[in-house]
Amino acid sequence: MSYDIFCRVVDNYGDIGVCWRLARQLADTPGAGPLRLWVDELRSFARIEPRLDPGLAAQSLAGVEVRHWAEPLPDTEPHDVVIEAFACDTPASFVARMRQHRSLWINLEYLSAEPWVEQCHALPSLQANGLRKAFFFPGFTSRTGGLLREPGLLEERNRWLAQPELRAGLLRSLGLPSLAVQGLLDGWRQVFLFCYPEAPAEALLRALARDPRPSVVLVPAGVRPGLARHAAAHVHVHEIPFLAQTAFDPLLWGSDLNCVRGEDSLVRAIWAGRPLVWQLYRQEENAHLAKLDAWLEHGPVPDARRGLLRAWNTGTEDFEQELEQALAPDAWRQWQQHAASWARGMLALPELAGSLAAFCVEILQTG
Numbered sequence: 001m002s003y004d005i006f007c008r009v010v011d012n013y014g015d016i017g018v019c020w021r022l023a024r025q026l027a028d029t030p031g032a033g034p035l036r037l038w039v040d041e042l043r044s045f046a047r048i049e050p051r052l053d054p055g056l057a058a059q060s061l062a063g064v065e066v067r068h069w070a071e072p073l074p075d076t077e078p079h080d081v082v083i084e085a086f087a088c089d090t091p092a093s094f095v096a097r098m099r100q101h102r103s104l105w106i107n108l109e110y111l112s113a114e115p116w117v118e119q120c121h122a123l124p125s126l127q128a129n130g131l132r133k134a135f136f137f138p139g140f141t142s143r144t145g146g147l148l149r150e151p152g153l154l155e156e157r158n159r160w161l162a163q164p165e166l167r168a169g170l171l172r173s174l175g176l177p178s179l180a181v182q183g184l185l186d187g188w189r190q191v192f193l194f195c196y197p198e199a200p201a202e203a204l205l206r207a208l209a210r211d212p213r214p215s216v217v218l219v220p221a222g223v224r225p226g227l228a229r230h231a232a233a234h235v236h237v238h239e240i241p242f243l244a245q246t247a248f249d250p251l252l253w254g255s256d257l258n259c260v261r262g263e264d265s266l267v268r269a270i271w272a273g274r275p276l277v278w279q280l281y282r283q284e285e286n287a288h289l290a291k292l293d294a295w296l297e298h299g300p301v302p303d304a305r306r307g308l309l310r311a312w313n314t315g316t317e318d319f320e321q322e323l324e325q326a327l328a329p330d331a332w333r334q335w336q337q338h339a340a341s342w343a344r345g346m347l348a349l350p351e352l353a354g355s356l357a358a359f360c361v362e363i364l365q366t367g
């Protein structure tokens, strides 16, 4: 089964982040044929994939043919399955050719924990032009498409965690001063901070400053410029380089607290199995807060930490007090255990790339 994936970079790195991860994984699926990924903006893509040359119209990487999506598209024969990520509007000329090829058209949606997702997942979307089209939803229950997870990911994480020299090497490669590296290896708290500008990050630093355990906050370049000015005696803030997506996971595996955002970094933080604070992409009429509540219903954090997650997403100063309570030794241990066991539970979900491939095979075989 061969694939085309269309990805429009709307904002940030999540659209291409999800598509690039999915593309690599589908290309690795047993029985997969050629896979072509069309992306309209290659510069953001190059930020998470430094091997990519943003000046090229076509290139091959990790078993994927990457094409710059610039219209008009060259006359190209569509593949068996055409995945339109996040309703990005497949070009009309390509859709016309899909009819000749009888391609299956998949609308891959954003990740949400809201209950309606189960009802809409895998529904056909009737097309006047006769093409077969269906919705495919990632999600947090077995009646959705599940979450992306590479084969052997958790084993790889555990092997990495069992070799502290790998963590030391990573920390040094991020340009941290040796004092901070040594402190972290000796048990200081490592906090990864990947958030939107509205997050109450200064409140996070104030809460950390009141905790007796020193901490190091790692902030990817460009995410929170100037935050280091708010560092305190035993709260160190370091801007770190933006890493390749393929090198991103160990940053989360080695952190005690992962503050993540959007879609793809959330899923990576889930597989890290550590306490995580999720900031959702802001939507009109606070729709993102309803999404947060729906996610909290799945129990990713202890009940006592729900207020902390809400405060992070509403940008309120309550976050400081919420985090201070969470860092108290018993509460912290409880959160750590909860995070690890919730992540283990998530392993029972469908793996998104595999479930998508199986779904397509089923439709194509039944004609």
Ligand SMILES: Cc1cn([C@H]2C[C@H](O)[C@@H](COP(=O)(O)OP(=O)(O)O[C@H]3O[C@@H](C)[C@H](O)[C@@H](O)[C@H]3O)O2)c(=O)[nH]c1=O
Pocket (backbone or CB within 6 Å): 010, 011, 012, 013, 014, 015, 016, 017, 018, 047, 048, 110, 194, 220, 241, 242, 243, 244, 245, 246, 248, 261, 262, 263, 264, 265, 266, 281
């Ligand atoms: C910090 C960092 C991130 N990344 C990757 C991980 C992810 O694939 C990607 C970040 O994507 P996200 O975590 O989803 O967060 P984001 O905020 O960048 O993307 C968002 O974009 C909006 C348009 C969507 O509506 C949101 O749902 C969300 O996807 O960047 C690296 O590869 N290296 C890094 O150093």
